Amino acid sequence: MNDDKKAAALAAIAEVRDGMLVGLGTGSTAAFAIAGLGDRVAQGLAIRAVATSAASERLARAAGILIVDFAGVSRVDLTIDGADEIDSRLFAIKGAGGAMLREKIVAASSDRMIVIADGSKRVARIGAAKLPVEILPFAAAYVLRVLAEMGGAPVVRADYRTDQGNLVADCRFTMPDDVGTLAATLAGIPGVLGHGLFLNEVDAAYIADDGIVTRLERSGASA
Numbered sequence: 001m002n003d004d005k006k007a008a009a010l011a012a013i014a015e016v017r018d019g020m021l022v023g024l025g026t027g028s029t030a031a032f033a034i035a036g037l038g039d040r041v042a043q044g045l046a047i048r049a050v051a052t053s054a055a056s057e058r059l060a061r062a063a064g065i066l067i068v069d070f071a072g073v074s075r076v077d078l079t080i081d082g083a084d085e086i087d088s089r090l091f092a093i094k095g096a097g098g099a100m101l102r103e104k105i106v107a108a109s110s111d112r113m114i115v116i117a118d119g120s121k122r123v124a125r126i127g128a129a130k131l132p133v134e135i136l137p138f139a140a141a142y143v144l145r146v147l148a149e150m151g152g153a154p155v156v157r158a159d160y161r162t163d164q165g166n167l168v169a170d171c172r173f174t175m176p177d178d179v180g181t182l183a184a185t186l187a188g189i190p191g192v193l194g195h196g197l198f199l200n201e202v203d204a205a206y207i208a209d210d211g212i213v214t215r216l217e218r219s220g221a222s223a
Ligand SMILES: O=C[C@H](O)[C@H](O)[C@H](O)COP(=O)(O)O
Pocket: 025, 026, 027, 028, 029, 030, 081, 082, 083, 084, 094, 095, 096, 097, 098, 099, 100, 103
């Protein structure tokens, strides 16, 4: 599985060119991309990067990648990130590592966003993975009530805060056909700061099975 994570990551970082501002994802698959980019930087690749988590920022700095503060960045050239599930529509569930809020912001700012994954993440339709929801602590009881009333059976991660100091509740919704309505409803709950449904952000996916990397493009093209 790790070999496939690495294969997908190395295929995706081949898209990174000199001068790019690169969004660095979070998680074990993104870590392979960060390490691979570090190797290319050591060989002369000139890039700057923004990180979607404190953990990825640490990894990137240790790998010799120049990190800039995303607060001053309005546009990223290319973001490479992992996912917990991805389907052929390039709908993804993210956030098992709790980084989905920053990940979605950086993805939204990116001209191109690539998901990298081993084949275990590829599904016919997203929905089996837990759907993480980031909650302002002040709003916790109210938001948890609403999520429960929506059928999400929320479970708050114990002893856990996001990089922004917020709570995460993992939900189990029966994924409707109209998943966009679920995404919009969740985003509209006062006190919800973000959630792990990525429906519009992913432009391409590199998915590796037994060393064979398949590229899916939002247009439907595959290589
Ligand atoms: O919050 C975590 C991120 O969304 C990760 O990109 C996602 O959970 C995939 O992580 P991994 O590559 O470790 O499976």
